Amino acid sequence: MLGKTAGGVFWMLRYMERTENTARMIDAALRISLTRSSAAESEWTSLLTTTGMLGAYYDRHSAVDGHKVINFLLRDPTNAGSVMSGVELARTNARMVRTALTREVWEAVNECWMVLKDMLARPVREQDLPEILQTIRQRSAFVRGSLHGTMVRNDIYDFARMGTFFERADNVARVLDVKYYILLPSIMHVGSASDNVQWETILRATSSTRAYQTLHEGEFDSRKIARFLILDKRLPRSLAFCYGKIADNLGYLAEDYGERLECHTMVDQICNRFNTTSIDQIFEYGLHEFITEFLIDSQRLGQQIEQDYRFIE
Amino acid sequence: MTEAPKYFDEMFWPDGTARVPYAEYSDWFGTEDVRRLKRKSAQAEALFRLTGITFNVYGAEEAGERLIPFDLVPRIITAQEWTILSRGIDQRVRAINSFLHDIYHRQEIVRAGRLPAEMIAQNAAFLPQMIGVAPPGNIYTHIVGTDLVRTGENEFFVLEDNARTPSGVSYMLENRETMLHMFPELFSKVKVRGVSQYPRSLRRALSASVPPKCEGPPTVAVLTPGIYNSAYYEHAFLADQMGVELVEGHDLRVVDGRVAMRTTQGYKAIDVLYRRVDDEFLDPMTFSPDSMLGVPGIMDVYRAGAITIANAPGTGIADDKAIYSYMPDIVEFYTGEQAILKNVPTHRCSEPDALAYVLDNLADLVVKEVHGSGGYGMLVGPAASKKELAAFRAKLMAAPENYIAQPTLALSTVPILTNAGLAPRHVDLRPFALASPGGVEIIPGGLTRVALKKGSLVVNSSQGGGTKDTWVLED
Numbered sequence: 001m002l003g004k005t006a007g008g009v010f011w012m013l014r015y016m017e018r019t020e021n022t023a024r025m026i027d028a029a030l031r032i033s034l035t036r037s038s039a040a041e042s043e044w045t046s047l048l049t050t051t052g053m054l055g056a057y058y059d060r061h062s063a064v065d066g067h068k069v070i071n072f073l074l075r076d077p078t079n080a081g082s083v084m085s086g087v088e089l090a091r092t093n094a095r096m097v098r099t100a101l102t103r104e105v106w107e108a109v110n111e112c113w114m115v116l117k118d119m120l121a122r123p124v125r126e127q128d129l130p131e132i133l134q135t136i137r138q139r140s141a142f143v144r145g146s147l148h149g150t151m152v153r154n155d156i157y158d159f160a161r162m163g164t165f166f167e168r169a170d171n172v173a174r175v176l177d178v179k180y181y182i183l184l185p186s187i188m189h190v191g192s193a194s195d196n197v198q199w200e201t202i203l204r205a206t207s208s209t210r211a212y213q214t215l216h217e218g219e220f221d222s223r224k225i226a227r228f229l230i231l232d233k234r235l236p237r238s239l240a241f242c243y244g245k246i247a248d249n250l251g252y253l254a255e256d257y258g259e260r261l262e263c264h265t266m267v268d269q270i271c272n273r274f275n276t277t278s279i280d281q282i283f284e285y286g287l288h289e290f291i292t293e294f295l296i297d298s299q300r301l302g303q304q305i306e307q308d309y310r311f312i313e
Numbered sequence: 314m315t316e317a318p319k320y321f322d323e324m325f326w327p328d329g330t331a332r333v334p335y336a337e338y339s340d341w342f343g344t345e346d347v348r349r350l351k352r353k354s355a356q357a358e359a360l361f362r363l364t365g366i367t368f369n370v371y372g373a374e375e376a377g378e379r380l381i382p383f384d385l386v387p388r389i390i391t392a393q394e395w396t397i398l399s400r401g402i403d404q405r406v407r408a409i410n411s412f413l414h415d416i417y418h419r420q421e422i423v424r425a426g427r428l429p430a431e432m433i434a435q436n437a438a439f440l441p442q443m444i445g446v447a448p449p450g451n452i453y454t455h456i457v458g459t460d461l462v463r464t465g466e467n468e469f470f471v472l473e474d475n476a477r478t479p480s481g482v483s484y485m486l487e488n489r490e491t492m493l494h495m496f497p498e499l500f501s502k503v504k505v506r507g508v509s510q511y512p513r514s515l516r517r518a519l520s521a522s523v524p525p526k527c528e529g530p531p532t533v534a535v536l537t538p539g540i541y542n543s544a545y546y547e548h549a550f551l552a553d554q555m556g557v558e559l560v561e562g563h564d565l566r567v568v569d570g571r572v573a574m575r576t577t578q579g580y581k582a583i584d585v586l587y588r589r590v591d592d593e594f595l596d597p598m599t600f601s602p603d604s605m606l607g608v609p610g611i612m613d614v615y616r617a618g619a620i621t622i623a624n625a626p627g628t629g630i631a632d633d634k635a636i637y638s639y640m641p642d643i644v645e646f647y648t649g650e651q652a653i654l655k656n657v658p659t660h661r662c663s664e665p666d667a668l669a670y671v672l673d674n675l676a677d678l679v680v681k682e683v684h685g686s687g688g689y690g691m692l693v694g695p696a697a698s699k700k701e702l703a704a705f706r707a708k709l710m711a712a713p714e715n716y717i718a719q720p721t722l723a724l725s726t727v728p729i730l731t732n733a734g735l736a737p738r739h740v741d742l743r744p745f746a747l748a749s750p751g752g753v754e755i756i757p758g759g760l761t762r763v764a765l766k767k768g769s770l771v772v773n774s775s776q777g778g779g780t781k782d783t784w785v786l787e788d
């Protein structure tokens with residue numbers, strides 16, 4: 001397959017995953033702003049920080065306001081990181097790699113674009129928000145499902161899957177990076193109601209609340225939440241799970257092409273760290289430091305894959 | 314009481330009875346509810362949007378992607394009519410390939426006095442870089458789209474031979490898919506010849522044209538200018554249907570004397586490149602130096618026999634509108650037979666007598682730019698205002714050699730579906746032919762373009778034309 005095509009399917013799935021994650025995070029922030037109005041502004045600010053768009057937001061607006069943040073993140077055409085821009089980019093990539101996709105996958109992406117273009121054509125009203133957020137998540141799931149159900153399991157599929165898991169791990173790590181302090185032990189707030197709400201936000205932003213409760217008998221504990229999101233391979237959004245998948249797909253490529261490259265060594269190192277480190281060791285080392293280093297390693301791996309498989313010249 | 318019709322209608326005789334090829338369709342239509350058909354039409358449009366069969370309009374910002382309107386009344390051609398048309402196209406395609414070989418070699422046709430030397434020497438479409446180059450099997454144009462018009466029961470004319478990079482074949486295929494999907498019952502009543510073999514035939518024709526340096530099974534690729542090109546959908550569609558890579562200039566480079574594409578496992582040589590990029594952008598080292606769409610050095614590789622480019626560079630001279638007027642001579646010169654398909658009588662404005670005639674009769678003629686295409690820059694005399702005629706007259710007198718003129722043809726009509734039922738509209742036809750060293754294959758069908766505006770004779774999609782499915786009936 002063409003190097004350009006590998007890059008195209010990888011980024012197509014990354015953008016689809018990103019739009020879905022943005023919808024999840026808006027949903028979680030909205031929940032907080034509705035239930036605790038005093039925390040609303042800081043919650044919207046933290047959402048802008050997590051998506052890396054706080055600066056871009058302030059270029060356009062002077063103050064943080066829920067309605068403005070929502071419209072900025074969902075549909076502002078000047079915001080290259082908005083959901084609508086992400087869907088546009090996913091579709092542009094899909095058009096570019098059209099011959100590598102099944103008709104089902106292409107149509108799922110194209111229809112996602114058509115539906116959202118229509119839904120996000122006008123400023124979003126509060127009463128329409130739940131339906132819009134749900135549509136974004138459903139459309140993204142539809143693309144992933146078409147991929148899963150119709151694509152041949154070959155190198156094209158491997159690059160597509162890696163796009164999903166790269167973006168997902170990146171997103172969970174960013175959520176943790178911005179909210180890590182909530183999970184740190186503090187004399188002031190231990191076990192307070194405020195902690196529980198904040199912890200729940202982290203789970204909600206990553207759609208892991210129910211899974212957490214099922215597996216932990218409803219007991220909220222900061223260390224268990226951190227362990228769940230970072231190390232628990234049963235959760236399809238945990239860093240360890242995502243990297244397990246990336247390692248699998250890179251492994252299939254090595255097998256297919258009969259060649260192990262620099263990126264294989266790098267992914268093994270990252271996976272090894274998840275397999276041999278306990279949550280206590282992470283807290284001892286520093287949760288923030290651990291996450292920051294992970295984000296750097298992850299970015300390096302992405303660049304290495306791009307180079308090893310010739311996405312660009 | 315009834316006014317004598319000015320135009321030949323392919324579906325109905327003037328008395329309202331259906332012509333034989335449309336008899337079954339007409340019966341079926343009579344039992345249909347127009348509102349149901351209009352709903353089907355809307356469904357077809359939704360399907361086209363989902364599939365992404367759109368074309369990009371240059372310069373149009375917001376509505377950057379448009380659909381070419383699809384009309385669901387088919388255009389029907391009998392087996393007997395098709396036999397004549399396909400024989401005529403086959404003859405023309407063979408003649409064009411012989412002609413191209415000749416003018417890039419000994420130019421016997423000029424020596425024989427059948428074509429003035431300046432028609433070639435002073436023609437911008439003639440590529441000196443191709444002199445002496447012989448592509449595999451002497452095939453220069455592998456894919457040809459012959460534009461035909463009809464003016465009567467047995468009156469067909471060739472309007473244009475598209476020998477460089479004809480487009481529209483994806484519409485031929487998708488229109489048929491859509492019709493099969495919407496009206497399966499029709500296809501069990503009427504026996505229509507299939508067209509879906511086109512991608513396989515195309516791949517076979519391309520693979521049969523391998524360059525001498527190819528080893529093993531040939532690697533074929535489609536070269537596109539990219540996703541912003543107006544025909545990108547078709548490029549992707551054909552690559553997908555043939556199961557070959559769709560490449561852009563930046564995916565390619567010359568490696569060890571071969572044109573190679575950058576894959577995830579390194580550079581891989583291409584044997585046959587079906588290019589949908591114009592000559593002038595093909596190689597920045599040979600043609601336009603600032604082109605980003607082509608491959609630097611591809612012409613050297615080509616001349617060394619290490620890649621086949623389809624269609625070959627320099628084929629444009631064969632579908633040049635000035636050369637067109639010599640096509641009857643060209644066919645006769647190379648095949649030794651009279652041309653089966655007629656040319657439209659053409660006045661070359663470069664000739665003083667012809668120019669005088671054209672200026673005297675401007676209001677009755679169609680005047681075209683010699684190098685123009687897409688319906689741009691042409692004058693339809695009978696439809697033009699006095700002001701437009703005067704402006705065109707000035708342009709014509711300033712540079713007569715840039716123009717040819719033809720009588721305004723009474724293009725046949727085929728009905729389209731309107732809210733009020735069927736209404737006749739003018740059509741043309743572009744069948745597609747594939748040439749390879751093994752011979753010429755003509756797909757029984759083609760692209761029927763239809764002018765949706767009442768009375769309009771311009772069928773180009775860029776000028777508001779639509780398309781129809783084209784049925785060639787089985788014997």
